Amino acid sequence: MDIHSFFKYYIKIRKGEQEQNMENALIAPAQYVFLFIPTIIFSLLIPIIGVAIFAYIMALRMAPLAKAAPDKRFDQIPQRIFNVLKIWLAQYRQPRYRTAGIVHIVIFFGFLILSIRSCSLVIIGLAPDFVMPGFDGVIGHIYNVLKDYAATGVLIACCIAAWRRVVVKPARYAVPAKYGKDHTAEALFVLGLISTLMISESLFEATEVAANAKAGLHVEFLAPLSLVWFFRLMLMAASEGVLQGLHIIAYYIHDLTFFFFLCFLPLGKHFHVITSLFNVFFMRVRRGNIKPVRYGIDEDALDQLESFGVKKIEDFTWKHLLDFYSCADCGRCSDNCPANAVGRPLSPRFISIKGRDTLFKNYPIYPYGAAFKKSEPLIGSVYEEDEIWSCTTCGACEQECPIGIEYIDKIVDLRRGMVDEGLVPQSLQKPLKAIEKRGNPWGKMEKKRAEWTSGLPEGVTVKDITKEPADMLYFVDSITSYDDRMQSIGQATAMILAKGGADFGILGKDEKDAGNEIRRFGEEMLFQNVKQMNTEAILESGATRIVTADPHAYNVLKNDYTGLPPVTHISQFIAQSVKSGALRLKSAQDNKVYTYHDPCYLGRHNDVYDDPRAALDAISGLKRVEMERCGDRSFCCGGGGLMLFYEPEEEQRMGVLRVEMAAKAGANVIVTACPFCLVNMEDAIKVAGLEGQMEAIDLSELVAQHLA
Amino acid sequence: MDILVCVKRVPDTAENEIEVNKSGSDIERDDLVYSVNEWDNYAVEEAIQIRDNVGGTVTVVTIGDDESEEVLRREMAMGADSGILVSDKAFEGSDGKGIATLLKAVVEKGKYDLILTGAQADDGAGQVGGMLAAMLDYPYASLVNKVEVKGDALTVGREIEGGNQEMNEISLPCVLSIQTGINEPRYVGIRGIRKVASVEIPTYGPGDLGVDASLVGTAGEKVKRLDYFVPVLGEGAEMLEGSTEDIIAKLIEYLKAKGGLK
Secondary structure: OOHHHHHHHHHHHHHOOOHHHOOOOOOOOOOOEEOOEEOHHHHHHHHHHHHHHHHHHHHHHHHHHHHOEOOOOOOOHHHHHHHHHHHHHOOOOHHHOHHHHHHHHHHHHHHHHHHHHHHHHHHHOOOOOOOOOOOOOHHHHHHHHHHHHHHHHHHHHHHHHHHHHHHHOOHHHOOOHHHOOOOHHHHHHHHHHHHHHHHHHHHHHHHHHHHHHHHOOOOOOOOOOOHHHHHHHHHOOOOHHHHHHHHHHHHHHHHHHHHHHHHHHHHOHHHHHHHHHHHHHOOOOOOOOOOOOOOOOOHHHHHHOOOOOOOOHHHOEHHHHHHHHHOOOOOHHHHHOHHHHOOOOOOHHHHHHHHHHHHHHHOOOOOOOOOOOOOOOOEOOOEOHHHHHOOOOOOHHHHHOOOOOOOHHHHHHHHHHHHHOOOOOHHHHHHHHHHHHHOOOOOOOHHHOOHHHHHOOOOOOOEEOOOOOOOEEEOOOHHHHHOOOOHHHHHHHHHHHHHOOOOEEEOHHHOOOOOHHHHHOOOHHHHHHHHHHHHHHHHHHOOOEEEEOOHHHHHHHHHOOOOOOOEEEHHHHHHHHHHHOOOOEOOOOOOOEEEEOOOOOOOOOOOOOHHHHHHHHOOOOOEEEOOOOOHHHOOOOOOOHHHHOOOOOOOOOHHHHHHHHHHHOOOOEEEEOOHHHHHHHHHHHHHOOOEOOEEEEEHHHHHHHOEO | OEEEEEOOEEEOHHHOOOOEOOOOOOEOOOOOOEEEOHHHHHHHHHHHHHHHHHOOEEEEEEEOOHHHHHHHHHHHHHOOOEEEEEOOHHHOOOOHHHHHHHHHHHHHHOOOOEEEEEOOOOOOOOOHHHHHHHHHOOOEEEEEEEEEEEOOEEEEEEEEOOOEEEEEEEEOOEEEEEOOOOOOOOOOOHHHHHHOOOOOOOEEOHHHHOOOHHHOOHHHOOOOOOOOOOOOOOOOOOOOOOOHHHHHHHHHHHHHHOOOOO
8 A cells, every 4th residue: 555545545534435435446246247248137146046045945944843843942041142152152162172163263253254244245246335334434444354364264264174174184073984975075165165255255355456556546455464465465466457357257256156155054064054053042051951751741741642752853842953954063072972982883973964864855955846755763764773772861962062962852852752662672671660660770679778778887877767857868769779889878978977967867668769861761651650759758758958979869859850859969068068067087098099080960960070079179188180081071981870781782881991091090099979980980990900900989988988 | 363462470580589488388479569471571572573564463361360450451552452351269279271271261262363372481380382272272382482474374483402493384273382582572661551551451250251160270270289498508509709700710610620611
């Protein structure tokens, strides 16, 4: 920019003079005539045809959502808006994968910034002097600098993304043979489209600026070192004819690419560009709970339902179908899925991809007017039984998904459908029947449910709350009541409660399995049965609070039951009691290195991360290290409840991987806070051949050992 | 094909701690839970699969008291079309032959192409299927682990000791006793049972069946139970003790010594 033109430019800003009064050296696309054809015709036709095709595709994409099961997603609006701001706009979950996350953030904000420019460009094709309302003053100039850098940033990000796709090839992008062809081509094609948009936009502007500069006319300020700035530099030597030609060509390439891209989005994984905003808005707000069988049907009216769960694609709720559309195929869910890690036939990513493929196939957009296909049963065609039973409902996938896609409710709905059809593996039928008959999956006698109390040390008594009132109910649950090894957790819990001064009792034979996994394995009516029996027994006991050492019981009582007194986990009781001084702990007497394994149903599903650690740290002198996967990225031990009975196809055990992670962290004691984690860890230590080098202990046991 | 499946309500061995009562005449039944005899579940599943393939009906029958109705409902929830409860004071205490006599009357009252029983019952002697076939003068195949319908006949597979498999053609009508593992019985949940809760199940007594009461129940009992006890731990039984490694080492040593391992 020479001093003269800068001066002119400055004066114009000062006068608030608008750009439409400015002269341009090049003929705008709206006024250009090519071989006697005014190009404005294309400026008009491309958007009209583009928008028409887009509207047609979108209408068909929405059709299955209209036929889908109801969902309840218009509640808790402030929280939903907060989620949109945090997870969608601020891209909160993206940097959990550093490089990919940053690349995505650049492209995301680039798109947001450039959407204004792209829209105004479309109109400029019709009205050359058009300026977006509000963008005619200083804001416009600031915006122009911003969008120049945005386009440059997006182009660079596209190059990095393409390099990652072609050269780095992160494992999570790979498509296993059984799930079809590689997705790299589509990814690269879209990166090409985006790059084309960036280049053509910049070229369109650079040609004009270069021509104006050469003609000594007003020159728009270009952000230094931006793409358009480089282009202008390169084009200063070009003749006016070349510039004019490039100007028009760049414009129509941009226009065509823009509308092509718009129509291409709903055809594949880039649908998320449109749907993610809505998907995040409608994402799960409450956690830990399972959706009702059907929204709008009360629990006591369930018998009236013709069918349970998801059997065909339209049985999913509309939000769950929107999830399928929204999946960006980034593979973060499967990268964190323990079932996938041990070679079970489950990859959450392909639950979504296969769901989307089914929707696309059953609701074809081509040829025009093609009939919707009749939906086939999903199990056996799209999903396999073992695939759906493989999930431990640990929630790692949902924790990771950058756009709030849900898996647990879908898996549970599919299981409900299988249970309704009788498709339950033999290994699960026995424990389910035992629960129905005896209230616990081992089929042990009800009257023996409180036998673990006979092993308590002298001075510790546990009340039978059905006979003697108590302030606090200790909900023991099945495994701690009946498993020889886990009874020690019950005894430790009772010792801690007694020492902490709690007035507590147990339900004894009146307690049934809490049913966390009964519900999550799709046996809803059996769950309703135990829920009803437990609820009645708990309310009748008169207890004003509930404590449990089993995170599965904790979760289900807290999140799936209703109308109960508040529920706490023993780790919370310990942390609070230590803080208040009610509990005092001795210091550690060994040189072992401890690591805390976050149970899924305590951590991810209920955000209890700090209390168990505080409880450990209350034992002074205890050396504690963190595993690489900890907190909300904890790695499932193999699953609890009915998952103990399921015989999965797998290459190795989740617990073995977890024990190896603990060893890698330099620990020789794994502290868990869940009886199921302890079962799996102890088994895994044996399987991994680490006996003698690694041990597992429950938090309650460890604390009980250190009671002062 | 119209199929009759004979099922029995038994104390569930997996979910009970079975103890003999003080007089030694029977087991302690106060705290027991009952379910369908495991083999019968496979028989019903097989019948449902045959019906779904070639058409027809599946009827389940049981002999017992009012509480036995629950097993009929469970099998109907699996997919059986109808149930028959054979129940009367006079039938109580029937031995195997008495049961077969009653079932024969049920078969003759209806019209069935195929009769299935479980190979045995948890608390039974594996005798009723064979007797029933003989009384009806029907062909019989026992321990069946494969059934294919071939026109008017069936091809049935039988498990032979030593892991061998035998295939036979058998003409209809016939009686088959079904071995576990022939299929994967489908799951029946509470919801399934509730769906069939209001279906009418007829109860047949002596009059309905035209059975001479002196041939069944305790009156017709030709096999009498004399005693019931848990055998004393005999000589030669040894509990291995110690850590898992020790137990494994000892076991291998014994197996080698006795020629079980070479």
